[in-house]
Amino acid sequence: MSIPHTPFEQETVPLAWPHRHLLDLERLTPEEIRLLLDTASRFKEATDGCRKKIAVLSGSTIVNLFFENSTRTRTSFALAARRLGADVIDFSASGSSLSKGESFIDTAKNLEAMGIDAVVVRHGTPGTPHLLAQRLGVGVINAGDGPHEHPTQGLLDIFSIRERLGNVAGVTVGLVGDIAHSRTARSNLWGLIKLGAKVILCGPPTLVSQRWRELGVEVSHDLDAIVPRCDVLNLLRIQFERQNTRPFPSVREYAHLYAMNRERLKHAKKELLILAPGPINRGVEVTADVADCPQSLILDQVTNGLAVRMGVLWLTCGPRESDRFVSIDPVHRAGRLV
Amino acid sequence: MPTLLIRGGRIVDPSQGIDRTDDLLVRDGLVVAIGQSAIGKVDETIHASGLIVTPGLIDMHVHLREPGREEDETIETGTQAALAGGFTSVACIPNTEPPIDTQAAVEFIHQKAMRADTCNVFVVGCVSRNREGKELAEIGQLVEAGAVAFSDDGAPVYDAELMRRAFEYCRMFDKPIFAHEEVLELSRGGVMHEGLVSLVLGLTGMPAAAEEVMIGRDIALAEVTDGRLHVMHVSTAGGVALIRAAKVRGARVTAEACPHHFTLTDEGLRGFDSNYKMSPPLRTAVDVEAIIAGLVDGTIDCIATDHAPHAPEKKMLEFDRAPFGILGLETAVGLAVTRLVATGRIGWPRLVEAMSFMPAQILGVNRGTLQPGAVADITLIDPNLSWQVNVNSFRSKSVNSPFDSWMLQGRAVVTIVAGRVKYRLG
Numbered sequence: 039m040s041i042p043h044t045p046f047e048q049e050t051v052p053l054a055w056p057h058r059h060l061l062d063l064e065r066l067t068p069e070e071i072r073l074l075l076d077t078a079s080r081f082k083e084a085t086d087g088c089r090k091k092i093a094v095l096s097g098s099t100i101v102n103l104f105f106e107n108s109t110r111t112r113t114s115f116a117l118a119a120r121r122l123g124a125d126v127i128d129f130s131a132s133g134s135s136l137s138k139g140e141s142f143i144d145t146a147k148n149l150e151a152m153g154i155d156a157v158v159v160r161h162g163t164p165g166t167p168h169l170l171a172q173r174l175g176v177g178v179i180n181a182g183d184g185p186h187e188h189p190t191q192g193l194l195d196i197f198s199i200r201e202r203l204g205n206v207a208g209v210t211v212g213l214v215g216d217i218a219h220s221r222t223a224r225s226n227l228w229g230l231i232k233l234g235a236k237v238i239l240c241g242p243p244t245l246v247s248q249r250w251r252e253l254g255v256e257v258s259h260d261l262d263a264i265v266p267r268c269d270v271l272n273l274l275r276i277q278f279e280r281q282n283t284r285p286f287p288s289v290r291e292y293a294h295l296y297a298m299n300r301e302r303l304k305h306a307k308k309e310l311l312i313l314a315p316g317p318i319n320r321g322v323e324v325t326a327d328v329a330d331c332p333q334s335l336i337l338d339q340v341t342n343g344l345a346v347r348m349g350v351l352w353l354t355c356g357p358r359e360s361d362r363f364v365s366i367d368p369v370h371r372a373g374r375l376v
Numbered sequence: 377m378p379t380l381l382i383r384g385g386r387i388v389d390p391s392q393g394i395d396r397t398d399d400l401l402v403r404d405g406l407v408v409a410i411g412q413s414a415i416g417k418v419d420e421t422i423h424a425s426g427l428i429v430t431p432g433l434i435d436m437h438v439h440l441r442e443p444g445r446e447e448d449e450t451i452e453t454g455t456q457a458a459l460a461g462g463f464t465s466v467a468c469i470p471n472t473e474p475p476i477d478t479q480a481a482v483e484f485i486h487q488k489a490m491r492a493d494t495c496n497v498f499v500v501g502c503v504s505r506n507r508e509g510k511e512l513a514e515i516g517q518l519v520e521a522g523a524v525a526f527s528d529d530g531a532p533v534y535d536a537e538l539m540r541r542a543f544e545y546c547r548m549f550d551k552p553i554f555a556h557e558e559v560l561e562l563s564r565g566g567v568m569h570e571g572l573v574s575l576v577l578g579l580t581g582m583p584a585a586a587e588e589v590m591i592g593r594d595i596a597l598a599e600v601t602d603g604r605l606h607v608m609h610v611s612t613a614g615g616v617a618l619i620r621a622a623k624v625r626g627a628r629v630t631a632e633a634c635p636h637h638f639t640l641t642d643e644g645l646r647g648f649d650s651n652y653k654m655s656p657p658l659r660t661a662v663d664v665e666a667i668i669a670g671l672v673d674g675t676i677d678c679i680a681t682d683h684a685p686h687a688p689e690k691k692m693l694e695f696d697r698a699p700f701g702i703l704g705l706e707t708a709v710g711l712a713v714t715r716l717v718a719t720g721r722i723g724w725p726r727l728v729e730a731m732s733f734m735p736a737q738i739l740g741v742n743r744g745t746l747q748p749g750a751v752a753d754i755t756l757i758d759p760n761l762s763w764q765v766n767v768n769s770f771r772s773k774s775v776n777s778p779f780d781s782w783m784l785q786g787r788a789v790v791t792i793v794a795g796r797v798k799y800r801l802g
Binding site for chain 1: 697
């Protein structure tokens with residue numbers, strides 16, 4: 039009788055995943071996005087709901103290279119990497135040579151020279167992870183580049199929807215709030231479109247451009263009108279820090295028009311799911327009672343974030359079939375292959 | 377000085393309405409004659425069969441960076457790049473450090489240019505003292521020193537009252553104001569054209585309206601003062617329409633377009649390459665078509681490059697920290713021929729008008745013609761030469777071009793300044 043292996047233990051990354059980086063969802067195929075979600079799902083199961091360790095990346099070193107503040111994403115990536123047995127190094131822009139005028143590329147190249155396997159990068163400027171991916175020989179995972187994309191956030195939102203509803207195709211998802219400055223909105227948008235969901239972007243015209251229609255999504259400025267049609271509402275934070283001039287007269291007025299509250303919930307489908315990428319501003323985009331209501335997936339999203347990030351780390355850094363035929367650096371790759 | 381015979385080329389000189397295959401004789405730095413009379417004792421003959429022979433090309437919008445930013449370009453390297461691009465004259469924009477707002481500063485440029493002994497350098501002086509947009513620079517003194525036009529380019533002249541006074545004051549010298557058109561509140565924080573691409577990339581956009589509103593203001597001010605407005609680097613369809621309407625009304629307005637604005641669109645930004653970052657930004661296909669249409673019908677008088685060198689370490693930054701601007705001198709002819717002439721949109725006479733005759737007219741300099749007695753600034757262009765752009769072979773000190781490795785058609789092969797061959801390809 040053979041002893042069953044732990045999942046992933048003897049596996050290599052599927053050939054259907056050819057990428058060493060995860061930079062955005064815009065350029066992934068629907069099949070690749072499904073593979074990411076399926077992999078995350080298997081990790082969630084194999085780790086007993088993201089609680090246990092599964093050391094499939096032991097010997098790997100992952101660097102959290104954060105040029106912008108972050109608590110939850112950084113922690114989530116670090117925890118996901120540790121669950122997989124990888125070493126994690128945290129590198130913040132403050133207190134580093136960046137403050138001495140070093141360019142971000144030089145900083146990353148220095149880290150690369152220390153023998154790391156992947157960089158998880160967050161930066162306030164769109165495209166910075168893409169530039170790093172062109173210049174580094176290690177995997178680059180985008181943990182948010184300005185208002186551009188935040189692919190793992192998009193994936194975990196979609197993962198949470200799929201987990202509850204069993205499917206994404208045909209589901210109507212309302213993304214509500216500061217679409218203009220939201221990387222979460224963009225990653226959700228691409229992932230949802232590719233998987234066949236119906237996407238409605240909702241918020242004031244100063245934050246939701248009519249131009250989005252050119253991508254085949256619906257644009258609405260009237261939350262009350264769209265709430266009854268939505269299966270899912272994803273409530274996005276107002277990013278005051280990224281705005282030149284305030285795009286609405288007052289927070290009070292914004293909340294009046296766009297906060298998801300008990301009253302609006304009455305007009306929603308009974309099974310409406312509520313997501314919020316956090317950090318949430320209670321009373322602005324969502325009231326406290328709605329944030330804590332049974333339909334809220336806000337805490338599921340946090341757990342699922344770990345599953346998605348484990349999946350992403352493994353797919354980008356895990357052992358590949360092709361690795362078996364090339365010489366392996368014994369220090370950095372030890373323990374990777376059976 | 378030796379006598380030079382340019383033999384058997386296609387001479388294109390819109391100033392005389394000439395477009396025919398003929399000989400051109402140069403003596404003592406001046407054009408002697410075109411045609412049968414072009415015989416006599418000759419020291420050197422250039423066989424120009426199959427080549428276009430034009431009055432020397434003039435780029436009226438060049439940032440030479442000296443003084444102050446010699447790590448990006450110098451007067452020497454910038455004018456060498458000009459020669460290699462077929463330009464016999466450049467007009468240098470005064471946003472240097474310090475800016476060109478005094479007689480001494482103009483004199484410095486002239487001295488450096490003379491020492492470089494390359495192409496002609498005409499100096500554009502500042503509109504405002506220290507380019508601060510607060511009070512007029514000593515425009516009369518700058519004219520005496522040789523300034524040919526006035527500009528605070530890099531930034532608009534923001535105060536409408538100051539701009540009005542500048543138009544009025546410059547009238548007595550008959551000098552144009554070169555205007556960078558941008559309403560800064562509308563473009564604040566912007567790094568590319570505002571449109572679907574900027575929306576998708578999450579990069580802050582600069583709406584077309586930011587340029588058009590300011591063009592509208594400056595046309596109104598030029599009309600009310602009877603001043604001479606030259607709109608720099610027009611990039612939007614709306615801007616072209618405003619200029620066309622102003623010209624119909626008889627306003628004293630001229631305009632230029634840059635090769636990148638009739639070649640590239642904001643789609644180029646998708647790779648986050650800062651070599652696609654310039655101001656005004658790359659716009660849409662509709663705008664590109666409007667720019668070309670404007671060049672075809674003469675709404676846009678000339679082609680200028682906005683040659684803007686930046687050292688590699690400055691461009692290799694995060695997209696929003698990288699400076700605006702790209703090189704232009706060494707790709708202008710290739711882009712213009714490839715995009716405009718080879719596609720049949722304009723003929724050679726119009727191209728020569730846009731790159732030589734009209735710039736000379738606007739700058740008020742005695743160039744842009746091959747009439748007997750004219751200074752023998754001459755460019756020989758191989759219209760069929762197919763070549764690959766290689767930024768590492770540029771004479772410019774910088775390499776910030778989005779056209780690296782592009783295949784282009786048409787290239788200057790000989791550049792002659794005042795009767796002397798200053799550049800020969802190969």
